[in-house]
Amino acid sequence: MRYLTAALALALSLGASWEPRVTPIAGAGRLIAPLGVDPACPAKIEIGMRSEERKPAYATMRVETDPPLTASRSMLTSYLPPGYELGAKLLVAVPPDAKEGTYGLRLRASGRTLEVPVEVMPVDRLDNGGNHALRRPVTASSQHTNANYPPCSVADGDRSSNGWAGGNGWNDATGRAWPDTVAVALGGPRQVSRVELYTLDTERYPAAIYGLRDWDVQAQVGGQWQTVAQVRGNTAGSARSDFAPVTADAVRVVALASNGANDYTRIIEVEVR
Numbered sequence: 001m002r003y004l005t006a007a008l009a010l011a012l013s014l015g016a017s018w019e020p021r022v023t024p025i026a027g028a029g030r031l032i033a034p035l036g037v038d039p040a041c042p043a044k045i046e047i048g049m050r051s052e053e054r055k056p057a058y059a060t061m062r063v064e065t066d067p068p069l070t071a072s073r074s075m076l077t078s079y080l081p082p083g084y085e086l087g088a089k090l091l092v093a094v095p096p097d098a099k100e101g102t103y104g105l106r107l108r109a110s111g112r113t114l115e116v117p118v119e120v121m122p123v124d125r126l127d128n129g130g131n132h133a134l135r136r137p138v139t140a141s142s143q144h145t146n147a148n149y150p151p152c153s154v155a156d157g158d159r160s161s162n163g164w165a166g167g168n169g170w171n172d173a174t175g176r177a178w179p180d181t182v183a184v185a186l187g188g189p190r191q192v193s194r195v196e197l198y199t200l201d202t203e204r205y206p207a208a209i210y211g212l213r214d215w216d217v218q219a220q221v222g223g224q225w226q227t228v229a230q231v232r233g234n235t236a237g238s239a240r241s242d243f244a245p246v247t248a249d250a251v252r253v254v255a256l257a258s259n260g261a262n263d264y265t266r267i268i269e270v271e272v273r
């Protein structure tokens, strides 16, 4: 009896210590995490792991971040067929009192560690590629709450419609009631002459049925909103409005109608140049 128990314990400990060979993967070599942004729109990065085994195995990858940063998951666990690559989205939150600097994000699996530096910096120091709206404060007339549609997602730098309802775009809350407005403060007076709007557009949710059709583009100049461009009859995933340069503190989109059922405003990103 004692012998059997010892053998069982040995088998269990061997089973527990065996880890399949797994390669941790990150979608980018580093992550930029701006300070002072709306917590509803944290920095995000694609992470994943690939099995290097010749047979299927359960694999676990641990996710570590240097405090005070926090990650949306501490591990990724999955059954992995040989050569299979599993991907997931990782959100990294920066508390408002965090100090500027470089922090560690580590993905660890089967003795391998992938380091992804996280650069925490004020929004003013971001390389915004000329997009004055990037990571600036956003306010909206309403927000649908049956899923994750934060207004700040229209200025999070992600134009992709993939993952709709998961925090990548804004859906208003007043069905078939217009107008809806979403405004981006530009962090001070900026000369602007172009606004590019990305509306919901995927294979499942095409813009011609779910996207925004009619809207006005307004700029706040000397405290007054003025209409600088109008879009009518849009059926595409994005539309660019060019207008005579104005010096504006904020830009807003006044949504007037959507395609298909003409029910809601669905905006993925607004870029201002």
Ligand SMILES: [Ca+2]
Binding pocket: 153, 154, 155, 156, 157, 158, 159, 160, 168, 169, 268, 269
């Ligand atoms: Ca977005």
Ligand SMILES: [Ca+2]
Binding pocket: 172, 173, 174, 175, 176, 177, 178, 179, 180, 263, 264, 265
């Ligand atoms: Ca509405």
